[in-house]
Amino acid sequence: MSLTRDLVRLIRAKPVSEEDLRWSALFVLDTLCCALGALKTEPARMLRAVAPPESGDTARRAFYLGGLAHILEMDDLHRQSVVHPGSVVIPAAWALAEERNLGGRAFLKAVLAGYEACCRVGMAVGKAHYRIWHNTSTCGPFGSAMASAELIGLTEDEAVWALGNAGTQSSGLWEFLAAGAMSKHLHTARAAESGVLAALLAKEGFTGSDRILEGEKGFFAGLCPDPVPAAVTADPEAPWELVRTSIKPWPCCRHTHPTIDAAIALHGELKGAVPARITVGTYQAALDVCDRPQPEDPYSAKFSLQHCVAIALMDGRVVQSSFGPEARARAAELRKKVEIARSPSIDAAYPDAWGADVSVETTDGRKFNALRRACKGDPENPVTSAELAVKGRMLLTEGGMTPAEADGFIASVEALTEDRPVASLGLFRRGEAPVVKRRSA
Template identity: 40%
Template sequence: MATIESELTRICCGNIGADVRALARFSLLDWLGCIFAARATPVALAWARALNADRHDVLRSAMSPDRTDAQGAALALGGLGNVLEMDDLHRASILHPGDTVCAAALAVAMRRPTSGPTLLAAIVRGYEIATRIGVAVAAGGYTPFYNSGTCGVFGAAMAAADLHRLGSAHLADALGQAGMQAAGIWQCRLEPGFSKQLATAHAARAGVLSAELGAAGFTGPQAILTGEMGFFKSYYPGADPAAVLDPQPWAISRMSYKPFPACRHAHPAISAALALGADLSSPVQRVDIHTYRAAIDFCDNTAPETADQARFSLQHAVAVALQKGAPEIVDFAPPALQVPATKALRGLVHLHVDPEYDAAFPNQYGARVVATTADSTTHTATCPAAWGDPENPMSEADLIAKFQRNAAHGGLTAKAATNVQEAVLALADAPDLGALAQSLAQSLVPQQETA
């Protein structure tokens, strides 16, 4: 008899067209740029110490199949994608699937014979199951659980299981074991620390382990989502289980990408502020941001003291956008937080819950910014869909440019970054991952070793 779990896996294991697999190249490229950019952050350095990474470079160890197994690589890779808040987002599920799915898929694929199309298909399927479960649990908005961890583990398991070519019975076991390891609560956003990165890293590794358990015949609960003590009733009692089966295009075709290194909830306001910039002919005396409640809950910080806090500050992100244009990574670093003009403008920003935007969340993330200038003129810009959303997408050229900037920030040479970029974009026709593995290994060799 068909169950929600079996129907869900049937959907996710459906035929994937070449056009959809091609989209997965950009999800992988975007995630790689995010982890490259985070390579030398305090999170990455602490992570490297904890994992005893070679030369304190967690990426170098993870990308070397002779140094780490798939679980170890997924754990290492899964901790970096969300550090700088540039990871992809699926809005309706309030979920960043790339952090877990790409980490698990790449960790497994680099350690077994895999073609480029096979890797891309695994990523598509991982995104699909994670976001479908995420849509069901996000029906009422945020809960105390961190969806990227709790739902992301299913995506990681699906991607890894697909690469292991598990049949339906073993796949069901793998997903059951993934649910047994689902973890992540939002206390991590209320206190400073690296636990958000731990949640995605754990989910990536647990997904790989789940696939390996399934392959070994290590049986798991079949009603892991809908059982009396299953995932939905235990973690998300307000979930809508039937939503996982709703007819939808492949999730990877509906992703949002972040052009700016800040919480996605700040992006609609940033986009609106950028639209205002050219119209402001005199000094700003007041800024009013009208947006949805979750954006304010996450990003209300008039006086951020750290880069992490600044990335979750509507006031800072909008002040930067009004003063200098599109925010960059350096604009959230501690020195930028102390710029007198930026500090002054942050203090002039006022936040308001807009009922219309609030009702549209989480399916849409919108904002309206009103700037009042010294001549008492008001200037208004609205953003129903931020740049990078499916309705206002970043082009392929935009995503490539973002990858190049992030790779450079992570210390890659222009040649090394381009080699990785070309290898990823060629995956749709690649008979194996040789070119990708070589480009990744070469990009992470310290420059003194190549002299």
């Protein structure tokens, strides 16, 4: 027996309720809105140029949609695994379900299976893995392969082969952040594509290692200094990992969200008082990725705790324009007053809880504090379907839809629980976007 075989059996034994399908549809809606909302961006133009969805190549379509879904940094996040499952699993499942004209219920069940696979592998990699490797990129192929396996009807052996060949394609390094490069979009694109390819190959009899995780020269040995292999199959009776996933209310790195949540609350308390000193206590992984006191572009600002806390304190909200040149210039002086440090208690709770402790001392000597163990969008404080519709409408109109078209699209995705055919939504026909100006060399 192997971990991947045990994982396949665990997933296929889990019961699926109507409520599970409803949650699956909500996460599909969130991911697709994130993808379509990015259509007018320059990275979207680049992805389309290399992997045009009208080509009819299923794996390339998964690549394209996977890249799109991660551009705006508004896609979901599973805390315990530190994986963005939606931007990997849903593009792979959608590309296959649309190509094969499958119904919505089979598609939504496959999404549940895909989330389960990549999140369980992600929970097993250990904390040290994340310092070098991007968990979404390394663990994501297991999820896209599992979802694909369900949709194309792989046998148990074939599903194990698919996971084996998904794991051997795992990659994705954090080095891109040092230069503010676009590689993070490539991470989700390739993870989605890799799972589709692995599953399609398995259907043809193309074998993969059944010990890709725990083998002497496998995934844990090569990429994980402190793995927790038992996490792959722990607590099999637990709810689906999809329902333990967080939906983002703010368009930036999820590590900044507890700090933003606390800062927005403090904005209402300050009532115009001028901060003299701002301290942020957080967990080590947030410091590793988001300690960026002087972000020089929108993307690095989305990974800057200093900028996020400053702009949230100033404006009481965080939106896409919060990371542009005007907002960065406006927050420059306040960013200098921000001190960030590891909080032992908050760090000890990570990754089960992502927290932040924000304190503000004002120029008139008053002190304010807000502590967050969880924030808006987490399972403990979830977004409602109405709030998600507001987020989706905003993203879809930014991507080029009219409000009426956006409402129609939202209703169509929600109807997947009634077994509406996936192809009837014509998602890849919506992949058109106005030409945008190319970035100069």
